[in-house]
Amino acid sequence: MRFGEQLQSSMLREYHPYYIAYDDLKKALKTDYVTPPTPDTPKPARREWNEEDERNFVALLERELEKVFLFQKRKSEEIVESIQASELDVQDVVGRLDENTSNRLQNARPEDRPSDEDFLMLEQILSEIIADVHDLAKFTQLNYTGFQKIIKKHDKQTQWYLKPVFAARLNAKPFFKDNYDAFVVKLSKLYDLVRTRGNPVKGDASAGGTQQNFVRQTTKYWVHRDNITELKLVILKHLPVLVFNASKEFEEKDTAISSIYYDNPETWELYEGRLKKTEGAEAIRLRWYGGMESDQIFLERKTHREDWTGEKSVKARFSLKEKHVNAFLSGQYTVEQAFEKMRKEGKKSPAEIDDLAQLAREIQYRVITRHLVPVVRTFYHRTAFQLPGDARVRISLDTELTMIREDNLDGRRRAGSNWRRMDIGVDYPFPQLPPEDIDRFPYAVLEVKLQTQAGQEPPQWIRDLTASHLVEAVPKFSKFIHGTATLFPSRINLLPFWYPQMDVDIRKPVTQQYGIHRPLASTTLSANDDDSDDDETPDSDRAPNGFPHSTSNEHLLFTETNGNELDIEERIAAQPLPGDEDYPLYDSDDESLYPDELEEARRVGGAYYYKQLAKYYLRKTKQRGIAVLQGTRRSLKRFQAPPGKRIFVPVRVEPKVYFAAERTFLSWLEFSIILGGIAATLLNFGLDYISLASAWAFTILAAMALVYSLVLYLWRVDKIRKRRDVKRVYYERWGPTVLSAGLVTVVLINFGLRLKAGGFMAAPGLRQPGNGRGDEL
Secondary structure (H helix, E strand, C coil): CCHHHHHHHHCCCCCHHHCCCHHHHHHHCCCCECCCCCCCCCCCCECCCCHHHHHHHHHHHHHHHHHHHHHHHHHHHHHHHHHHHHHHHHHHHHHHHHHHHCCCCCCCCHHHCCCHHHHHHHHHHHHHHHHHHHHHHHHHHHHHHHHHHHHHHHHHHHCCCCHHHHHHHHHHCCHHHCCCHHHHHHHHHHHHHHHCCCCCCCCCCCCCCCCCEECCEEEEEEECHHHHHHHHHHHHCCCCECCCCCCCCCCHHHHEEEEEEEECCCCCHHHHHHHHCCCCCEEEEEEEECCCCCCEEEEEEEECCCHHHCCCCEEEEEEEEHHHHHHHHHCCCCHHHHCHHHHHHCCCCHHHHHHHHHHHHHHHHHHHHCCCEEEEEEEEEEEEEEECCEEEEEEEEEEEEEEEECCCCCCCCCCCCCCCCCCCCCCCCCCCCCHHHEEECCCEEEEEEECCCCCCCCCHHHHHHHCCCCCEECCCCCHHHHHHHHHCCCCCCEEECCHHHHHCCCCCCCCCCCCCCCCCCCHHHCCCCCCHHHHCCCHHHECCCCCECCCCHHHHHCCCCCCCCCCHHHHHHHCCCCCCCCCCCCCCCCCCCCHHHHHHHHHHCHHHHHHHHHHHHHHHHHHHHHHHHHHHHHHHCCCCCCCCCEEECCCCCCHHHHHHHHHHHHHHHHHHHHHHHHHHHHHHHCCCHHHHHHHHHHHHHHHHHHHHHHHHHHHHHHHHHCCCCCHHHHCCCHHHHHHHHHHHHHHHHHHHHHHHCCCHHHCCCCCCCCCCCCCCC
8 A cells, every 4th residue: 555545544533633744744745747737748847846946845844744743742731631530540440449348447438449330441541542552653653754754755855965955854753753661651551450459469570570481382483564553552451461570660771671692703603503493402692681870790501402302491580799700700700609698698598508609600601611702692572471370371562673693703703802892872773873783673572471271262362462463483593693694694604584575564354343443322421321221232143253244345444433543524534445465464555546646637637637547557466466466476485595695494394204214215125025034035946038027127126125215214314404395305206106006017017927927827746737758737
């Protein structure tokens, strides 16, 4: 879809006057014709772009920026006020509930106790605020894209480069930099209180953070930036945001997580081990939370275990003071010194301390003996959703993911002799770094971590979430693997399987019944609303989630709105042309697809108008055909690795695969022995040339089967060991066919020769009676 059409179809009624006037800005880029168009000269030359045109356009652009900025600022302030008012209401209702529960009011009247209707009303009010946050985030995203598009179009058409100058104006009025995480954290706390009727789950908020060894089933997804805020708002309705320090005011740096991954840059053994998922493959990293001033550094080791071993992949870690990290990694600071204070404090049992000390010895030994050095840093902001003290369901969303080089391979002293580089902190997007040192990942990464019993299904809302248009599944995605492959293109030749997908747009058609919806009007909001039932949709016409069924866009056009969406006429006018996509894929820069030129041609009239009209429909038909072909080609596309590189496709190999290959070889061997036995029998007991020829034929066939099976077995074992995804490893079509045909051929030839020689009764040692010489058997 063209961006102009997407902008029109996405507008909300309340926000309509405050969107960027994209069409007006596009018209302002066109200068007047030198002479009026006529049927003879339907497209005369336009006047060149001059300084006055530039001033007028910049003034119009400034007015649009001011309009969007002020509206976004006002709406953001309104949301803050709404959250504060709702917080007081929630505290009042929950406070009354606590007073009745603790029997502080000896003569409490029933009307003083909060009812379910009170909580339902609060839940609906909070849902309205959540919808407001969602709408404002979409408003911001669309307008920011609009300014980027129009600036790019201006520079391309006029050759007057405005982008560098206007970037400073955008930074002066940064409507697009508003962080909605603070809203999410506040709304999550309030919604959890209301959803649980004032009884939120209690527990240690750091559950999982202080665990030394924990096992989870994890699935990973990519999330497009357009969907990040909506995804957070969807999740907070089911799980609260995990806050480690509820008494502290939210700060963005509190959600920052940085990790330094170690490897041997000569062999890249840790990278390849994690990529190939070999049994026992390790990843060693140092991690801290928050800013660079954090003094607690976690040394972690992730170990991959194959399923057939009966064990699960595990992450183990221990903490160390930042001032001791360099000495510990070099071996100067011993394990006994590291845990001496812990043993004296006695907060952990001797067995737990011994386990941690053993882990520390193994990490220190590997770093020293394998010559491991820092290679990649990953940075991101994490929003975690989890019930405190309950790790059965944990969802984390990592945004602003960035990979940064930490090595000294090209002569640049990034980390030097230190365990991490010190010229950067948590100041995303790290503008001080050169392009070759940094890779800013284009998507957010969603991790769904479940601890469920055998055979137990995940909650329905998680299944709906992972099947929705908001996420794209990328199994086994690794930040360490991706960062290493991206930042060291001349040193890494084996690439992860998701690497070619980086150029594919992961956005999908919007699931109409899934996402953030503004709640329908309810009688609980107003006791004087007597007409609420008249506008209700019958229960039979509702989907299971409470929203009206939608069978087509036409049905949605004439459905009554809730007052914040475009009315019928506005929605009809905003509908894209038939055949266009219904989701915002507006990456094309080709925005001049004839509507303006058609209007000009209509004014000219005559054959020129009909010619332009035919061109317009021909081009639309061509675009639809190309879209269909691209969709088909994408489904059939086979990614090719860059020159000199290989794409590693993960292949799961269990011990039974080796045993199956061995059993297959033994079956071939048995077949060869049987053929050899037949050949030996004919050779020893046959006296004529037919038996001799058949014996040689069976011997050659047996030898061929034996050699073929041996070569095939060795080849299969090698491919299995290397985890190569080769079809013939598991399927062999020609070998059994050729050998079976050879066996049938030999048998038929033997029968044919016997018949030609006078039948089977003429075999040596058998005499036919009546030969005139009186010979007997």
